[in-house]
Amino acid sequence: EIVLTQSPGTLSLSPGERATLSCRASQSVSSSSLAWYQQKPGQAPRLLIYGASSRATGIPDRFSGSGSGTDFTLTISRLEPEDFAVYYCQQYGSSPLFTFGPGTKVDIK
Amino acid sequence: EVQLVESGGGLIQPGGSLRLSCAASGFIVSSNYMTWVRQAPGKGLEWVALIFRGGNTHYADSVNGRFTISRDNSKNTVYLQMNNLGAEDTAVYYCARVSDVRWSYCFDIWGQGTMVTVSS
Numbered sequence: 001e002i003v004l005t006q007s008p009g010t011l012s013l014s015p016g017e018r019a020t021l022s023c024r025a026s027q028s029v030s031s032s033s034l035a036w037y038q039q040k041p042g043q044a045p046r047l048l049i050y051g052a053s054s055r056a057t058g059i060p061d062r063f064s065g066s067g068s069g070t071d072f073t074l075t076i077s078r079l080e081p082e083d084f085a086v087y088y089c090q091q092y093g094s095s096p097l098f099t100f101g102p103g104t105k106v107d108i109k
Numbered sequence: 110e111v112q113l114v115e116s117g118g119g120l121i122q123p124g125g126s127l128r129l130s131c132a133a134s135g136f137i138v139s140s141n142y143m144t145w146v147r148q149a150p151g152k153g154l155e156w157v158a159l160i161f162r163g164g165n166t167h168y169a170d171s172v173n174g175r176f177t178i179s180r181d182n183s184k185n186t187v188y189l190q191m192n193n194l195g196a197e198d199t200a201v202y203y204c205a206r207v208s209d210v211r212w213s214y215c216f217d218i219w220g221q222g223t224m225v226t227v228s229s
Contacts, residue, residue, distance in 0.1 A: 030212075032211055032212045032213055033212065033213060033214055033215075035213065035215035035216070037154075037216070039154075044203055044219040044220065044221055044222055045146075045154065045203070045216070045219055046219070047208075047215055047216060047217050050208065050210070050211075050213040050215040050217075051210075051211050051213045051215075054211070054213075056215075056217060057217075088153065088154055090154075090215065090216070092213075092214035092215075096156060096169050096170065097156065097159055097167050097169075098144070098156035098159075098214070099156070100153055100154040100155065100156065101153075102153050103153050103154075
């Protein structure tokens with residue numbers, strides 16, 4: 001079973017700053033099957049990044065994903081007020097078929 | 110417009126059953142993988158069940174044997190039948206479409222969610 005760990009648990013930053021979120025897998029993950037989601041309070045998650053580095057439709061280019069193997073990163077180059085939310089990584093694997101990380105909350109400093 | 114609309118949530122007693130519905134518009138359910146994901150209050154996301162294009166299904170260990178995912182192609186709707194519910198099943202249940210673009214298997218379209226509360 002692949003376990004995803006996200007760090008930090010909470011990231012306190014100011015608008016305009018750069019956010020770097022980490023997702024680490026307990027064993028190697030195919031880059032094609034690593035995704036990132038954003039969730040705001042009371043809303044459904046929204047797909048941001050798929051295939052570790054491809055932006056989903058309509059996602060601004062301040063969001064970028066990178067990484068391979070067991071270490072993946074979501075970077076938000078300059079935080080906008082609407083970017084303060086919880087971010088989850090997710091992978092597709094064998095058993096369980098899909099796994100989510102515990103999430104990183106990005107809040108306003 | 111491509112969208113998913115869930116319904117069927119509510120308050121149910123422990124040991125009870127509930128069926129959730131997920132009506133799709135703007136795309137054909139049977140041409141896609143479809144899935145259910147849940148989120149307990151204040152917690153993270155947990156994958157629950159998947160139905161493949163061909164109709165095969167797959168479940169998380171926590172619900173295997175109690176939950177059944179199915180679809181009605183004529184109604185373009187996916188269902189989640191939940192039996193023998195316990196307090197640990199209390200959550201918002203989201204329906205989502207699975208994209209397999211470049212073998213990504215990510216969830217590209219989500220419904221708004223429906224709340225299931227298991228309590229006496």
